Amino acid sequence: MVKNKKRPLIVIRLSAMGDVAMTVPVLLAFRKKYPGTPITFITRPFFGKIIRQVPGVDVYNTDLQGRHKGITGLWRLARDIRGMAPIGIADLHGVLRTHLLRVFTLFMAFPFRQINKGRAEKKALTARVKKNFKPLKTTFERYAEVFSKLGFPIELSDTDVLEKQALPQAWIRQLGQDKKKWIGIAPFAAFPGKQYPIGKMEEVVRQLASRGEHSLFLFGGGDKERQVMTEWEKKYPSCINLAGKSSFEEELALISRLDLMLAMDSGNAHLAAMYGVPTLTLWGVTHPYAGFYPFMQDPGFSLLADRNQYPEIPTSVYGKRLPEGYENAMSTISVNAVLKKITEITG
Incomplete structure (x- = not known):
């Protein structure tokens, strides 16, 4: 594990709302065990509002309709990431965009680890015939596995939830x-x-x-x-x-x-x-x-x-x-x- 505390660990999850929200308890577990390791979370601007609820996590907003659009845009994003000098990348999405991003960062000096979505198991679970009806690994566990591959094992049983937020004054007046x-x-x-x-x-x-x-x-x-x-x-x-x-x-x-x-x-x-x-x-x-x-x-x-x-x-x-x-x-x-x-x- 790289111990330079100033270099961030990059986490990627671009969508969707529920999947991004599911990263929160995993991030909280990480922050609890590794408080000195900075995290930069790459996602879409709207979903960044969810991640900003997690103390100590920075958000990098992608511009997938502009600067980061298409293959050229992903190459720009790879260069942006290189400029952050990360200690590693945790890809919690595992889609075509992030697969290409991995290719573009192959020769950069940091590891890139991706989620195992368990596609074969899920295909068996949802099959019309010969269905293998049994509980699969949770998405939270799959997220945690990616951090473990980067040298940061975490315990989901030892995590927290987010604190209650202060209500806006307008809501206090109404309620x-x-x-x-x-x-x-x-x-x-x-x-x-x-x-x-x-x-x-x-x-x-x-x-x-x-x-x-x-x-x-x-x-x-x-x-x-x-x-x-x-x-x-x-x-x-x-x-x-x-x-x-x-x-x-x-x-x-x-x-x-x-x-x-x-x-x-x-x-x-x-x-x-x-x-x-x-x-x-x-x-x-x-x-x-x-x-x-x-x-x-x-x-x-x-x-x-x-x-x-x-x-x-x-x-x-x-x-x-x-x-x-x-x-x-x-x-x-x-x-x-x-x-x-x-x-x-x-x-």
């Missing part, structure tokens, strides 16, 4: 002395097979709102999502739709103070988990066995589609493949089951 349980709800997912039926989710919201015991915060991004959540906000007085009303940093501060996050197998679940917020996840055609269960969450904080009715689950790692007839897999998770689990977790 006042709210003593209710704060529940975050992220009702959307990137793929249909991972999203709880919107009618069922609205029923969850309606029943929670009718109890008068909770303040409900709705998270989502796209125009169609905002429209749905705006309607819910109008219907149910205890709902606050955050989409388009606050910055991402403000949303992170609010997430850090939730009593519970209800989400799909999606980025919002990992954002909540990195603060140690109890996170209830709903799973459709994906499955926790693929290694993406939120960090340090109780295994009971999840509800899964019925594999007896839908034996091909998991159909893919990220939920892109939705076999014919599997459109209603998530409907096997009842509204009552969701409400009961929320009550169980929040007390």
Whole structure:
């Protein structure tokens, strides 16, 4: 291991939101064990806002649509990295861009180690026939392996979560002395097979709102999502739709103070988990066995589609493949089951 404390270790994870959020507990474990080793994290500007929550980690923003676009741009990025004089590079992404970056840094004086994504194991887990249905290594463990290859073994059992963030004054004024349980709800997912039926989710919201015991915060991004959540906000007085009303940093501060996050197998679940917020996840055609269960969450904080009715689950790692007839897999998770689990977790 190189012991020059002034030279940084470069960490690369360009996307996506959930995958970047999953690096946080690993970075915290690294910082705890190797406080004198600087880290520079290379990612997209938006995702850098997540990494800046980790004390002692610098962020280098890539410009993949400009200066770092294409092969020439990656060559520029390689030169930028050489200028940082790193002690090594931990590639936590393992995609074409980072493979090319590795080629461009082959003759530079630092090691470049990449994630083993376990593609063969995941292919067997998601196979239609001869499925090897068993839990795989977690993504957190795969990230940690990369650091170990560089001479920095870390223990994920000896890590922390991020501290709660201070709420913006605007939110303090709006929420006042709210003593209710704060529940975050992220009702959307990137793929249909991972999203709880919107009618069922609205029923969850309606029943929670009718109890008068909770303040409900709705998270989502796209125009169609905002429209749905705006309607819910109008219907149910205890709902606050955050989409388009606050910055991402403000949303992170609010997430850090939730009593519970209800989400799909999606980025919002990992954002909540990195603060140690109890996170209830709903799973459709994906499955926790693929290694993406939120960090340090109780295994009971999840509800899964019925594999007896839908034996091909998991159909893919990220939920892109939705076999014919599997459109209603998530409907096997009842509204009552969701409400009961929320009550169980929040007390």
